[in-house]
Amino acid sequence: MTCAVAFFGCSCSLTDDSESSEPKRSSIIEKSVTTPSAQDVENDKDYADVKTDYAYDTLTDDYVKELYMRIAKSVDTVYAPNITTTGSLSDYQITQAVEAYKNDHPETFWLKGSSLFVPYGDTTSVKLDYTVQNDKLIAAKKKFNIAVASVLKNLPSGNDFEREEYINNYIIDNCRYDDAAAENNDVQGNENDAYGALVDGKAVCEGYARAFQLLCNKANIDCVLLSGTANSDNHAWNGVKIGGDWYQIDVTWNDTDGENNYAENDYFNLTDDLMFKDHKLSYKYSELNSQTYLSVGTWCNFYVPKCTAEKYNYFNYKYPTVSDPDNADDVSQAIANAAKNGDEYFSIVVDKNTDFDYMYDRIMNDGYLYNWVSEANEINGYSPRLAESCYVYRKDELGVLTVELEYVD
Template identity: 55%
Template sequence: MKIYKTALVCLMTCAVAFFGCSCSLLEDDSNESSVPVTTSEKSSTSVKTTSKPKPTEPCVYNEPKTDYAYSTLTDDYVKKLYNQISDNIDSEYEPSFYAEGNLSEYQMTQAVEAYKNDHPEVFWLKSYYEYENYDYETGIWLTYTMSGDKLVTAKKEFNTAVDTISKSVPYGTECEREEYIHNYIINNCDYDEEAAESEEVQGNENDAYGVFVDGKAVCEGYSKAFQILCNKADIDCIQLMGIVDSDNHVWNCVKIGGDWYQIDVTWDDVDDFIYDSHEYFNLTDSLMYEEHTLSPKYSEIDAESFLNLESWCNFYVPKCTAEKYNYHNYCYNYKYPTVSNLDDSDNVSTAIAKAAKNGEEYFVVIVDENVNYDDVYDEVRNGYMYDWLTKANQINSDSPKLNDTCNMLYDEKSNLITFQLEYIN
């Protein structure tokens, strides 16, 4: 993950804003295991001071909650500033305005970062800002990644891309929609290694525009794009901030079947993996925190502690303890058919037909652990594969049409047979 460090000379002090990476308080389900950490640099803002001027059942589509960060704010001045940002953010040029009260860097950073956390679609807003304290108010200068005609054009490109992708998400359960979005991002975005390793490369890698339009991004861009598409698909989703391998990192939490799960789309984008990786798909806290370290929440620190932090902070952090929709359990219990008797396996053709309708590249058959894996694999390769694919085409009336043969991947360790589906134009 790339972060930027910008230092400007200030008269009094330097305000810190975390450039780049970044559920309701009515329920006390915050993560009590949050661990404050220290890591690499954080960027700084300029300060001016003066004394004057369920998968087996159809899912009910509910409107997702998209103000999780805002719901954690307890300071009325911070809430007002958050709303002022919302009122001014559609300007084609970098806005400036006055906020009530003599605000501190800690307060302003919370407002800016909370807004960015809740609104990943506002790809042009930077974490970097400037402010000037007067007697009874504070002047705020927000900064953009682009402005004017360039921003107008970029918004159109961005909105078109998001609308197109959102319409491609197949109707199905929450987990099916979530997986489609996860796979879409991995298959259509490259991790920007150059930007991640050099501060000299500064583009759209930290925002969803990088994913949807440029096709390359770093972890923050991945997480924002995932959050946007999940919200479009009526799935609650938030971003989490933390440390991985001594670097700042951003990933997500999603609410599936009423429970929260952790997911890291960036870490599932593995180039040398034979098919889409789901190693970090819907994990519990305990599993994710084996390699990820969660940063503290704003509610856990005070203004003085904030100045000494070298990591980003979190807002809402749900507890993730459910295992039902962990990818392994999801596949074995809901997504893919289990075969124990090849003479009674018509359900496989039906499942392949559904996968083809969704345009999936891979399909998995689970071999019952009570039968001999090698025997089943050989029989599938020598006849059943052809039968299943042919029947799937009949079910779909050849729309789309699958080739009646395909590559099969052997995985005795997991009792899986993976088909690499081939489509005929």
Template identity: 35%
Template structure:
């Protein structure tokens, strides 16, 4: 076992213990630590579980057991698949992460471009394990990056873990955020781009559609605390604040409209470029102004004759994103 000491309940000593637990959970090693008075075993056990979750091991760890002999504490991570089973899966995840980053990330890319490329790769090559979620039969692997990479299916913790590992491998600071979304337990990421933090929810960017089509969304790509808080909740004190908007997908791609004229101009550009999905972020939610009829008006006013008349659209009051699907002749 790896050993250490926590001589006080200070932030410094807690950080040392966290680092030791982080190292040991990845190696499937027990942790022996000498602790000070005033630190309970329950606290240590809770801290060990928090470390597992924080660093992407939550789906692999079943529970934590611990013992105390005098002031010497022993903390043991118990894995869903046992130690050997976990190590085998974790090795596979690391090899696959290295391979994806080597393939997807090109030299000269900015951190934003790396993040976008890795996000698109995951959303395009995997899908949410909705059938098992609906039946309450989610297998253990679907809570992990292993499940997402091997079976191409996972729930939110699998998406959050894989994005955390991919981004870190690509040299981008990323964290796993745990909390709730629409009232259910949820996990997503906090990413540092250009020295500023943003929320990235790859699960919500890979929505389940009624006809099971694959959809690539950017509604939750680099959003602020305020924006994501409309339907997500988390312990804000435990994470850096996210207030910047520069690296938001819609800002970067000039897809934000303040009024009807800007809205129509973005639609027009999308139609000229023959985009099948035109996404626009509005600065306020106004379903009376931003409507289906705007698409029709742009088509008629600009005499665009290569668009089929059966467009469909959605407008999300949480993200303020208007999405229209266009079919071309």
């Protein structure tokens, strides 16, 4: 009997419970199965100081773990390999293994989420599926490695946030969202993998997320892929560990494609509460079994970090927080610095312990913003000079006011 496993995208019932503790790196439990050594795979990594096996650590089925490790030993071949693994496996088990490996290793852009398999008694033969093979794969890997090296060449040596910001900005500046592929559900090339984002310069959300995960891993930042829905459509984004805490980031939605730039980076390092206002997680594989999985047929998750930290939220980290406009001298200096940099926008974070509407009214109608801009001009000696009237965008959910800076010739 020949069976096929495919990775489909569709909506499913949702859960919002996140794992509260981070899984530890574990070795494979060897009982009735024989697996390649986990250390063999570790030795193949070119970024040793970052954890890249979050999906693997959620696996509890020894047969699935074995297949994962056999994929790891075979996936670098230039042709799609046949793998013989222990156990008479179901499509649910095979899908878990393939998707777990893909989620842990976004650099394997050629590995598809589908496969053919044939059970033979106590073993199963699994034929992996590649998007490209042989000489074309060799050439594609070369282009991909050059592109990744080019990005990392200018990686700043700063803290986690600064490296993360560079990666986020690189992707949104150099990749465009492929609306046609997304709207027609018709991915013809590499739009849903890191190759599409980093080499072709076009991708859908999954390509954005896998490219971000890969570059974060290369920059020694832990990062995982998250799957679910947004605006009722299938969607992919990331969890990222910055300064020791987990945050959610949606690089696709941070990319405004030159429109509504005031909203750029609104989805940069959010808490669960903020992200889940318009994003919903799909099931975790650990919540399913071989029967319930058949009725879902959707993008599912492996490790889902709990994200409650706020320190490295984009706005909290980069802009001043105002709790009392009468004691906010740092705002004028921050606006002056933004003007010196030629920034298009500047943001003010309203202290979450104050009433946002009240603070907005005071800042806008009692002349505080006007005074801060005027003082910024004085600090800079009117070079550059900012117009003292400007557009302000309210971001109530984020507790942020974003000011569009207008420069006077």
